[in-house]
Amino acid sequence: MRSPGLIAAAAAQFGSQCVVLAIDARRNAAGGYSVVINGGRIDTGLDAVEWRDEGVRLGAGEILLTSMDADGTRDGFDIDMLNAVAREVGVPVIASGGCGSLAHFAEVFEKTPASAALAASPVPLRGTDGRPGERLPARARDTRSLGKETAYGSGPAVCKKGS
Numbered sequence: 001m002r003s004p005g006l007i008a009a010a011a012a013q014f015g016s017q018c019v020v021l022a023i024d025a026r027r028n029a030a031g032g033y034s035v036v037i038n039g040g041r042i043d044t045g046l047d048a049v050e051w052r053d054e055g056v057r058l059g060a061g062e063i064l065l066t067s068m069d070a071d072g073t074r075d076g077f078d079i080d081m082l083n084a085v086a087r088e089v090g091v092p093v094i095a096s097g098g099c100g101s102l103a104h105f106a107e108v109f110e111k112t113p114a115s116a117a118l119a120a121s122p123v124p125l126r127g128t129d130g131r132p133g134e135r136l137p138a139r140a141r142d143t144r145s146l147g148k149e150t151a152y153g154s155g156p157a158v159c160k161k162g163s
Contacts, residue, residue: 001044002037007058015061020094066096072121074098079107079112082114094114095117099117
């Protein structure tokens with residue numbers, strides 16, 4: 001956002017398929033979505049849909065769309081924002097912010113045009129009985145890269161639509 005020419009330069013050098021535009025956005029007072037920076041602390045005043053369009057025009061081949069309203073809540077993806085910003089874009093959109101369970105992955109693919117989704121927080125994938133969605137016991141593995149101990153036993157997760 002601070003250097004839009006970088007998008008065009010990277011697309012020219014490496015191809016649009018290698019350029020991912022990360023957009024952090026949050027709901028604004030007008031009911032739309034504004035681009036935010038610095039971990040969501042600074043509202044740029046840019047409309048998220050307009051910035052999405054400009055980024056794609058400059059050569060972004062994919063968008064990582066993070067709802068700063070939902071980020072870290074583990075209450076589910078921001079379905080309204082994803083539908084508003086990810087619709088009719090012409091490039092794949094990765095949903096980010098708010099995932100806390102496997103059901104949230106299913107919901108985002110059923111209710112939005114997102115082609116992929118990620119969870120930066122650990123998500124319980126399988127329990128001791130092998131069923132999805134059960135909380136995993138702590139595993140004997142190195143969790144230092146996560147920055148904290150976790151009882152989930154799984155790190156960040158990414159799912160693609162249809163997989």
